Each structure stands twice: as structure tokens, then as C-alpha cells.
Amino acid sequence: MRTALSSLCVLLVASAAAEPVRNGFDLAGASVAVAEIQAGGPPRDGIPALDSPDFAPVPEVDWSPEVLVLGFAWKEEARAYPVPLLDWHELVNDRVGGRPVLVSWCPLCGTGMVFDRRVPRDGSERHFGVSGLLYRSDVLMYDRETESLWSQIRSEAVTGPSGGQRLTLLRSKMESLGAWHRRYPHTTVLTRRTGFRRDYDRSPYAGYATSRKLLFGPPADDRYHPKMPTVGLRLPGGDQRAYPASELAAVGGRVEEKLGALSVRVGYDEALQVFEVDAPPEVEVVEGYWFAWVAFHPETSIYQAPSVPESNAGGPSGSSPSED
Numbered sequence: 001m002r003t004a005l006s007s008l009c010v011l012l013v014a015s016a017a018a019e020p021v022r023n024g025f026d027l028a029g030a031s032v033a034v035a036e037i038q039a040g041g042p043p044r045d046g047i048p049a050l051d052s053p054d055f056a057p058v059p060e061v062d063w064s065p066e067v068l069v070l071g072f073a074w075k076e077e078a079r080a081y082p083v084p085l086l087d088w089h090e091l092v093n094d095r096v097g098g099r100p101v102l103v104s105w106c107p108l109c110g111t112g113m114v115f116d117r118r119v120p121r122d123g124s125e126r127h128f129g130v131s132g133l134l135y136r137s138d139v140l141m142y143d144r145e146t147e148s149l150w151s152q153i154r155s156e157a158v159t160g161p162s163g164g165q166r167l168t169l170l171r172s173k174m175e176s177l178g179a180w181h182r183r184y185p186h187t188t189v190l191t192r193r194t195g196f197r198r199d200y201d202r203s204p205y206a207g208y209a210t211s212r213k214l215l216f217g218p219p220a221d222d223r224y225h226p227k228m229p230t231v232g233l234r235l236p237g238g239d240q241r242a243y244p245a246s247e248l249a250a251v252g253g254r255v256e257e258k259l260g261a262l263s264v265r266v267g268y269d270e271a272l273q274v275f276e277v278d279a280p281p282e283v284e285v286v287e288g289y290w291f292a293w294v295a296f297h298p299e300t301s302i303y304q305a306p307s308v309p310e311s312n313a314g315g316p317s318g319s320s321p322s323e324d
Contacts, residue, residue: 020034022037022039022133023039023043023044023131023132023133024044025044025131025133025142025147025149025159025160026147026159026160027149027159028159029159029163030149030158030159030163031156031158031159031163031164032135032151032158036135036136036217036218037133037134037135037140037149038133038134038135038216038217039132039133039134040132040133040134040216041132042130042132043132044129044130044131044132044142045129045130045132046130046132047088047089047090047130047132048089048130048196049089049090049091049092049093049128049129049130050089050091050092050093050094050190050194051093051127052195053092053093053094053190053194054190054191054193054194055079055188055189055190055191056188056189056191057187057188057189058080058177058181058187058188058189061189061191062192063082063177063189064177065176065177065178065181066176066177066178067082067083067084067176067177068082068083068174068175068176068177069081069082069083069174069175069176069177069180069189070083070086070103070105070112070114070172070173070174071172071173071174071175071180071183071184071187072096072101072103072114072170072172072173073096073097073184073187074096074097074098074099074101074170075096075097075098075099076097076186077096077097077188078096078180078184078186078187078188079094079096079103079187079188079189079190080177080180080181080187080188080189080190081103081105081112081189081190082177082189082190082200083105083112084200084201084203085190085192085194085200086103086105086107086112087105087107087203087204087205088196088198088200088204089130089194089196090104090105090106090107090130090139091103091104091105091128091129091130091139091141092190093117093127093128099116100116100117100118100125101114101115101116101117101170102114102115102116102117102126102128102141102167103172104128104139104141104152106137106138106139106152106153106288106292107204107205107208108134108137108138108139108205108208108215108216108292109137109138109139109152109153109288109289109291109292110209110227110229110287110288110289110292111138111152111153111286111287111288111289111292112172112174112287113152113153113155113169113172113286114169114170114171114172115155115167115168115169115170116167116168116170117167118168119162119165119167120165120166120167120168121165124145126143126144126145126146127143127144127145128141128142128143128144128150129141129142129144130142131149133149134216135151135158136153136216136217136218136292136295136296137214137215137216137217137218137291137292137295138151138152138153138292138296139152140152140158142160143157143162146160146161146162147160148160148161148162148163148165150162150167153286153288153292153293153296154296155167155169155284169284169286171281171285174274174275174287175272175274176272176274177189179272179274208227209227209289210227211227212225212226212227214226214291218291218295220291221290221291221294221295223290223294223302224244224246224290225290226289226290226291227289227290227291228244228245228246228289228290229244229245229268229273229275229287229288229289229290230242230243230244230245230287230288230289230290230293231243231266231268231275231277231285231286231287232285232286232287232288232293232297232300233259233264233266233277233279233283233284233285233286234283234284234285234286234297235259235260235262235283236282236283237260239259239260239301240297240299240300240301241257241259241264241300241301241302241303242290242293242294242297242300242301242302242303243255243266243268243275243302243303244290244302244303245268245270245273245275247302247303247304247305248266248267248268248303248305249268249270250305251305251306253267253268253269253270254266254267254268255267255303257303262279262280262283263280264277264278264279264280264283265277265278265279266278266279266303275287
């Protein structure tokens, strides 16, 4: 009996000491707190990335001109990725203007980001899937070549052989399909022909964007409504600057600033709830919810309208926040 108990104790100690594995991913050596890596519900690839995306010209698709899209253009080619599709797939492995790109969307953070799929360190091209794991509510992507986990907002691998390596963030645009089409008349649009059976007319996140609730943390920074639309700038040298929508709306929707040696212009259309950023190419632009930006950039500076006290920040579009 004593021997059996001793063996059980050894097994329990070994189990406790073992590095955690979640959704089949080894989290050993993670560069972020393992306790903050959470399973979102679906298993690995339970949210299927699109590897063979189908596109068509705007007149040939049934998307409304008002539908929100993540737009990206490179060389002579422009693409529009409707958010109702991205809600169900989150990642698109694509090639635009000959450039291998990863189109990523995190519905929980409201962040649409486009990356070059080639890892700068060695130039290797990666293909990405949805891990089913989250870090601070943000999607953790994985590359199928090394099974490393990548944080979308950090733009960096946080586990695996690629740990510490970064992806190149490319400039993209969130706006209506109609506005994107006017900007790029030759654009093509991701179609519903995905190869998967999903109800793309139904949002699995209905009500989330106006609610104060955060499903997977982190604790909310209450200076603004957690889902306040915010555009953040990451500057060369590491400085960060946030522009909450309510602050921009308070000054007529547009501000020009000098950030160090760099000049930037940031606009916000309150009616359409879209940002317009004019900044040098070395500045990284991240659009999303306030809680997500500040969770990943706790030292960020914040643009504040001179006439609006910080405590008056309202709901996600500058209105009174929902109490849900």
C-alpha cells in the first residue's frame, strides 16, 4: 500500500511539473504567462481558416455596399474580405499582387490585421490555422510548418520553434465595401463559396460589440468603454499612441499631431464608425477595441480632446455605454 501511495505521489508531482499542453499545443517556454492562454471553446481548426479563398468582382457578389470589410491592396491588386465571413473563419491564407499574406480577424478584440506570411528572420513562408486558444481575448494563430503559436496583436510567435520571431504587419483598411470599392474600383471580394456550410448572414457575436462584457479577460481598463473603437499607432523605437473614437469625435473627427519627428493625421467618421490614418509607412496601425489595445500596450499614451475630461468618455461610438 505504501509503495502504491509513493508511486501515486511521484506521478502527481511529475504531472504538476509537466509543461501544459492545450488544444494539442505544447506551451513550454511560452514568452507570455501560460495562465493567460485560454481555450476559447473550439478545438484546433474548429474555426477553419480559408486556404483556397474564392474572389469575384463587386458586381458579381451579393454583399451589401454597407457590409464592413477588411481591405488590402498590393501592387495592382486589391481585395476586400467581408467581416461576416471573417467572423466564421478568422484567417485567410492568400496571395495578393504576388505577395503571400495572412488576413486575420479577431472578433473578440475587433482587430483586423494583415501580415506578410514570410518570416523575416529566414524568409520562410508559413501557412496559418486557428489554434482555438486565446491570449488576453486575442486569437492565437499557429503556423502549420512549426506549430508555433502567434499572437495577432503582438504580431509575434509566443511559443514553439519560432518563438520571439515577428511577422511584418502590412497597412490595411476597415471600411464599408462601398467605400473600399470607390477607393479601388478594380477590387475583388471574398465570396461565400468557402467550401464550408456556415450561415454567413448570422453573426455568432451579436450584441458583443456594444456590451461591456469580456468573455476571456483581461480585466477591463475603465478609462473608456471596453469596446470603444480605438486606433493605435506603434512607432519606431517602441512608443505607442492611442486614439479612442470618442476623443476624436469631440474635436470634429480629425486631429494632426507630431509624434517625435513623425507627422500623423488620424480621423474618425462617427456616422460610419471608421478610422482614416495618414502616417509614415514605418508606423504600425492597429484598429480594434480599447480594452484590447491597452491590454497589449499598457504604457500607451492617449490622445485626449482638450475640452473633454477623461471621465466623460462614453460608449463604443461616443454614446452612453451599455450596461449589459
